[in-house]
Amino acid sequence: MQVHLYSSSFCGACTATRAVIDQAAALVSNVDITEVNVAVHPEAAERADITATPTVVIENTAGEQVFRAEGVPTINQVLTSLALAL
Secondary structure, three states, X not given: OEEEEXXXXXXXXXXXXXXXXXXXXXXXXXXXXXXXXXXXXXHHHHHOOOOOOOEEEEEOOOOOEEEEEEOOOOHHHHHHHHHHHO
């Protein structure tokens, strides 16, 4: 399963989101996390239809999106989404 974090520099909420994702990944195996800075890679953000940072997108192994959230997700939201991605 894949977790994509779309972030931007100097984003306090992005730092909090990164901590939530790291906490969840410590509890669930086989989580691949990628972070995309939208200022550095605007084309990737545009392809993913990112309109705000942070945005978290979780995909299952087939590449299907099972979760998408703007803002800081809760640990329960991330863990539930990772369970759906299994």
